[in-house]
Amino acid sequence: MPKRVDHEERRAQIAEALIRVAGRRGLHAVGMREVAAEAGVSLRLVQYYFETKEKLLFYGLRHLTDRFTARVGARLAAAGPEPGPRATVEALLLASLPTDEESRTFHLLYSSYAILSVTDGALAAQPFIDNPDAAENALAGLLEQAQAAGLADPEADARTEAISLLAMAATLGTSILVGQRSPESAIAVLRHHLDRIFTTATRAPARVGR
Amino acid sequence: MPKRVDHEERRAQIAEALIRVAGRRGLHAVGMREVAAEAGVSLRLVQYYFETKEKLLFYGLRHLTDRFTARVGARLAAAGPEPGPRATVEALLLASLPTDEESRTFHLLYSSYAILSVTDGALAAQPFIDNPDAAENALAGLLEQAQAAGLADPEADARTEAISLLAMAATLGTSILVGQRSPESAIAVLRHHLDRIFTTATRAPARVGR
DNA sequence: TTCTTCGTGGTACGACCGTATCACTAATAT
DNA sequence: ATATTAGTGATACGGTCGTACCACGAAGAA
Numbered sequence: 001m002p003k004r005v006d007h008e009e010r011r012a013q014i015a016e017a018l019i020r021v022a023g024r025r026g027l028h029a030v031g032m033r034e035v036a037a038e039a040g041v042s043l044r045l046v047q048y049y050f051e052t053k054e055k056l057l058f059y060g061l062r063h064l065t066d067r068f069t070a071r072v073g074a075r076l077a078a079a080g081p082e083p084g085p086r087a088t089v090e091a092l093l094l095a096s097l098p099t100d101e102e103s104r105t106f107h108l109l110y111s112s113y114a115i116l117s118v119t120d121g122a123l124a125a126q127p128f129i130d131n132p133d134a135a136e137n138a139l140a141g142l143l144e145q146a147q148a149a150g151l152a153d154p155e156a157d158a159r160t161e162a163i164s165l166l167a168m169a170a171t172l173g174t175s176i177l178v179g180q181r182s183p184e185s186a187i188a189v190l191r192h193h194l195d196r197i198f199t200t201a202t203r204a205p206a207r208v209g210r
Numbered sequence: 211m212p213k214r215v216d217h218e219e220r221r222a223q224i225a226e227a228l229i230r231v232a233g234r235r236g237l238h239a240v241g242m243r244e245v246a247a248e249a250g251v252s253l254r255l256v257q258y259y260f261e262t263k264e265k266l267l268f269y270g271l272r273h274l275t276d277r278f279t280a281r282v283g284a285r286l287a288a289a290g291p292e293p294g295p296r297a298t299v300e301a302l303l304l305a306s307l308p309t310d311e312e313s314r315t316f317h318l319l320y321s322s323y324a325i326l327s328v329t330d331g332a333l334a335a336q337p338f339i340d341n342p343d344a345a346e347n348a349l350a351g352l353l354e355q356a357q358a359a360g361l362a363d364p365e366a367d368a369r370t371e372a373i374s375l376l377a378m379a380a381t382l383g384t385s386i387l388v389g390q391r392s393p394e395s396a397i398a399v400l401r402h403h404l405d406r407i408f409t410t411a412t413r414a415p416a417r418v419g420r
Numbered sequence: 421t422t423c424t425t426c427g428t429g430g431t432a433c434g435a436c437c438g439t440a441t442c443a444c445t446a447a448t449a450t
Numbered sequence: 451a452t453a454t455t456a457g458t459g460a461t462a463c464g465g466t467c468g469t470a471c472c473a474c475g476a477a478g479a480a
Contacts, residue, residue, distance in 0.1 A: 026329035028238040031467060042429055053468060108328055115321050118387050119236035128388040160402050164378055167399070171377035177328055180339040189377070192370050215457070241437060252459055263438060
């Protein structure tokens with residue numbers, strides 16, 4: 001055999017080319033030839049590692065969400081060694097807004113995939129149920145923690161607020177994408193609701209009880 | 211000349227065929243031949259009334275928003291002869307959720323067009339700025355009215371709340387579309403925020419001051 | 421070394437798409 | 451009555467797309 005190449009690595013390389021091309025020209029407009037050219041390989045190679053376009057798209061979605069999850073994790077880590085609940089929630093929500101090229105591409109493509117999954121049964125709709133559910137559960141958990149620690153309004157319904165915050169972040173992100181809203185105004189709206197949910201003492205993490 | 215047909219009427223007929231087929235198979239998958247077949251006319255006819263596909267899609271978007279605007283108006287009219295501010299706002303928000311076939315199609319296609327406009331410069335992005343702005347202004351106005359009438363929390367920031375409500379309604383709608391959330395739970399989330407903004411006395415429109 | 425098999429390139433095929441062309445019909449204006 | 455023209459049908463053209471096919475080199479196995 002020849003070079004004995006790492007298939008998974010090759011697939012990732014091609015998937016990133018797909019993401020770049022789709023981010024520029026739209027998911028609907030990507031063809032296998034263009035992905036191959038962007039990745040610097042031949043059309044045959046793309047066929048070889050992903051037998052069909054459907055599998056390529058499927059893998060691309062997986063790769064996209066993986067990259068985004070890693071990015072959000074990095075943002076959280078960058079938020080400091082031991083951030084308060086509010087800082088964590090805020091970092092989580094703001095990380096999903098399309099404020100730079102990478103998050104812009106993510107938002108655009110994830111939305112494209114989601115819309116596509118409604119009519120094209122081939123693309124599994126499951127990722128668009130499981131991922132949001134996971135995010136919702138994580139956020140609801142954080143809010144409950146904050147409530148238990150006396151840092152958030154104990155009257156609030158944590159799950160409903162989690163759903164609401166994520167829902168707002170998603171549409172605000174799209175508004176930024178289409179140029180209707182500035183990132184700053186989107187952030188202001190989200191902060192407004194965080195101020196409502198979290199008790200104000202949280203902002204400067206007063207060293208009480210610790 | 212032959213039949214002397216009404217062009218505008220014909221265009222509307224073809225646009226509705228476009229909307230039907232796009233609602234079934236996705237906006238990206240519609241071709242002029244399929245639209246023609248759905249409308250019961252020949253391919254040449256579609257070419258004749260819309261010279262190019264781009265113009266057909268453009269007209270289709272306009273037709274879609276017009277139909278939806280009319281629908282929301284009808285919903286408002288059906289909400290009673292003199293509804294309170296809360297009933298009006300609630301009707302407005304719930305009318306935009308994809309709960310039946312027509313609103314489902316609208317939500318799907320409007321989202322598809324919006325996402326498409328991000329990468330395809332040909333489709334004007336302006337409708338996706340102007341329409342949301344108008345909705346936001348209308349809703350903010352309603353909330354201010356309610357505040358002035360003492361029916362809503364005077365401390366609330368009407369514009370921020372309007373943006374938030376519309377943002378939530380949009381994402382909740384998409385969640386319904388992809389099957390993540392039930393219409394009932396989406397409605398519950400929206401009602402939760404309406405309860406927060408409006409003073410409870412509003413629900414039964416007490417005949418005070420009138 | 422020889423044989424097998426993985427990786428790779430080039431290219432062709434068949435289908436579909438948007439658009440263009442040509443012809444024909446029928447209603448109106450003169 | 452006839453010339454004109456809006457409306458309509460059938461069909462062809464050029465391009466692109468996803469996929470299939472064929473051939474070859476190179477690395478490990480025998």
